[in-house]
Amino acid sequence: MTQPQTRRTFLAGLTAASAILAFSPSARAWLSQPDAASDAVCLPSLDGQLLFAPDDLAAAADDFGHIVHQTPVAVLLPGSIDDIRAILRFANAHRIPVGGMSMIGNTHSVYGQSQVEAGIVINMASLATIHEIDEDSALVDAGVRWIDLLAATTPLGKSPPALTDHIDLSIGGTLSVGGIGGQAFRHGMLVDNVLELEIITGKGKLIACSPTHHADLFQAALGGIGQFGIIVRARVRLIDVPGMARRYTALYPALVDLMADQEKLIDDGRFDYLEGFAQPAEGGGWVYQIEAVKYYAAGEPPDDAALTGDLTFAPSTLTVEDLTHFDFTNRIAPLVAxxxxxxxxxxxxxxxxxxxxxxxxxxxxxSVLDQTTPDDMGGGPILIYPFKRAAVTAPFVALPDEPTVYLFSLLRFAPPPVVATLLAKNRAIYETLRDLGGKRYAASGIPFTSADWHDHFGALWPAFAHLKHRFDPRRILTPGPAIFD
Known part of the structure; x- marks a missing residue:
């Protein structure tokens, strides 16, 4: 339907591929001449480009976290889905690792999850077409950003049911890890609102799947951390949404009071969106902010007293703001700028x-906040909000086994000298959480081993490992998280 940036204009703005023509399996080397080694294998013919220039490799050796740097040998800028199939068949044949959950520049991977040392990274930015929008769904390429989809659906009065707070992320990358936001208590995660997928497995096979067709691959890929295949296209749910959003914020002096109100609100469902935050308090410590949003049609504003009258925040701190639905979903764009x-x-x-x-x-x-200072955060936010465990259906998005689950996030900005200290704190926090039955979100910056992942998936580990063997038996896909030794 729409294509925010054509393949031709995108390719024209990037460094041209070097004269690399072949690969030597025995030498594990890329060659400029096919006959430079007796076992040299020519690269497959592509509609797009395989890039080898240093600038392109340097871009692929970084992510949003700017902590881990693993340099690939090539970056695929696909001109078609067939390019990804060809490269994956080639990589599978020669045991070349592939970074399969990355869209360079639009990922919130913070610890090298989408990078690959001495392999191939696929940049999905050139596959970004919105193919169709109908009454209850949209068919999109994996490189489409959520903001682009919303720009197309908002004039039609429609939106995906669930969104991340930052919507300048690719759809394919988000679906590979889960995707969570303030609508989770009502609609689950982004992975819970997908109707169909097209996936290219580690063997290079293109499979269309859904809850009723190749359901095992469909369920595995959603939140599967890129281990079973590369999502190249998705049909995502759409729902009708009014054009306006009324946003309420207020402060609580005590965490337990914020949480009591939040749990009341996810039980009665009076709001469409609910989150919460910890903020530095004057004189030290923290105060707690609720953020709740009600969607409404223009000219039909909600009843403020009915929505907030029984909540226990400090009344003098209440603020009310009206935004268009699109401006609300894109509310952090000015902060990011x-x-x-x-x-x-x-x-x-x-x-x-x-x-x-x-x-x-x-x-x-x-207990974590008592050990955390504003300096530790570097101005980054602290998120605290509950959702219903039953709303999340993707099997490999590991969650605590309780009816109510809290997302708790420390989203730090840190100068390089303190990164190692903060990563060690992350590990210590995680170990305490793990012993309480908690889980990490896959995109987090936590030093992790294969044994940790085994523990993370728990009883689902045998199924996870079996599906890995079935769809990516040579384990070429997404080695960054170190799930398998």
Whole structure:
């Protein structure tokens, strides 16, 4: 339907491929002449480009976290889905690792999850077509950003049911890890609102799948951390949404009071969106902010008293703001622009996102905050909000086994000298969380081993490993998270 940037204009703006024509399996080397080694294998013919220039490799050796740097030998800029199939068949035949969940420049991978040392990274930015929008769904390429989809659906009065707070992310990359936002209590994660996928497995096979067709691959790929295949196209749910959003924020002096109100609100469902934050308090410590949003049609505003009258926040701190639905979903864009202008966005991001059992949430979150200072955060936000475990259906998005789960995130901005210290803190926090039955979010910056991943998936590990063997038996896909030794 629409294509924000044509393949031709995108390719014209990038460094041309070097004269690399072949690969030597025995030497594990890329060659400029096919006959330079007796076993030289010519590269497959492509509609797009395979890039070898240093600038292109350097871009692929970084991510949003700016912590891990693994340099590939090539970057595929596909001109078609067939290019990805060809490269994956080639990589599978010669055991070349492939970074399969990355769209360079539009990923929130913070610890090298989408990078690949001495392999091939696929940049999905050139496959970004919105193919169709109908009454209840949209068919999109994996390189489409959520902001582009919203720009197309908002004039039609439609939106995906769930969105991340930052919508300048690729759809394929988000679906590979889960995707969570303030609508999770009502609609689950982004992976819970997908109707169909087209996936290219580690063997280079293109499979169309859904809950009723190749359901095992469909369920595995959603939140599967890029281990089973590369999502190249998705049909995502759309729902009708009014054109306006009324946003309420207010402060609480105590965490337990914020959480009590949040749990009341996800039970009765009076709001369409709900999150919460910890903010530095004057004189030290933290205060707690609720953020709740009600969608409404223009000229039919909600009843403020009915929505907020029984909540226990400090009344003098209540603020009410009206935005268009699109402006609300894109509300952090001005903040991101500011952070970029002052250089903070370019700093390392040793982020940690956690899923905390509801029964342990108050004590665990408070204990972590008691050991966290504003300087540790570097101006980054701290997120605290609950959702219903039953709303999340993707099997490999590991969550605590309790009815209510809290997302608790420390989204730090850190100068390079303190990154190692903060990563060690992340590991210590995670170990405490793990012992309480909590789980990490896959995109987090936590030092992790294959044994940790085995523990993370728990009873689902045998199924995870079996599907890996079935769809990516040579384990070429997405080695960055180190799930398999």
């Amino acid at each position: 500011l952070l970029k202008s002052v250089g903070a966005w370019q700093l390392p991001h040793p982020w940690i996102d956690m899923f905390v059992p509801g029964s342990e949430a108050a004590s665990f979150i408070q």
